[in-house]
Amino acid sequence: MPTVSKWGAVAATAVSLAALAGSASASHDPYSPARGIGTGRTEAIRLTSTSTGTTVVDNGTSGPGIGDQIIITANLFRNGAAYGTEGAVCTRVAADSTLCSGTFSLPRGQISWQHLKTTPIGTPPSDFDIAITGGTGAYATVRGYAHIARIAESGGALTLYLLR
Template identity: 35%
Template sequence: MRPVRAACLGTATALAALLACAPVTSAATGTGSAHGASHGKGRAPVITLIGRLAERTPLPVNPGGPAAQGDQVVVRSVLEDLDGNVVGESGGTCVLTRAALPGDPGGAEECIVTYTLPDGQLTAQGMYFGILNPGPPPSFDNAITGGTGKYSKARGTVHADTIGVGVRRFTITLG
């Protein structure tokens, strides 16, 4: 996550985010739906989400000052499938756990994100490193911690890549 005073991509997450620099996501699978698609025998279902940042509210510890441990950001993103159809939304919070240090200016955040899809919700949590570095937000991986509905026993991972300003691609691997 970037300092709460800087522009970010959403969660995430929510996972990222998604996560400050939160996830803006869209959902799609190999079948074009928001449902996991099995890709062969023994392979875990995968959902691809494109997230578009809709809202972002920073809550800095030192307003107007440098990034500090405890800075928070709350984010919401619209989720789309790969065809551009809106299939849900994500919402989450991130807390800066490590501000910039000498020799390590990147910082770190912990994020908790919920992805709301047609058949239920997925929750994800994890660390996000390098969020204070200049340039596009870095990729990250978070753990799926649970879910509801079709995803009630979900486990797996969420991988997020920045693909544009305020836009991320999430690859959710259920397993």
């Protein structure tokens, strides 16, 4: 069975990152909320995460390859305080591509996300965006993206740019 530290643990843990920190100014941010998500009320939420579990499923031929999956769970934090959880599944869909989807479960609802990332097997992704695909509760009409800025096997940091 592949080791937990391969491509998915880091990729999914990256999305499990977070410490929600209120609205952010877009003035000096290259990943401003206005970047390609239209007009309306925007909110930037900074999160950190700590991994609570990673399971590698070796599908198909033995060893790393297409069809392998990594299931990740994490605790989410806002300004250092517990703020929610995240669950994600990443599937290797090509030798250099991983398709991931997941959900952030926050106090006011859930936010779902998805991305297709090109990263060779064994290479963790870094500094990338994921699409916000929907939500529930206070996030029922949300759209936008999240920028993953820092990744580690144990957790990381990201910013959600939400448009309502």
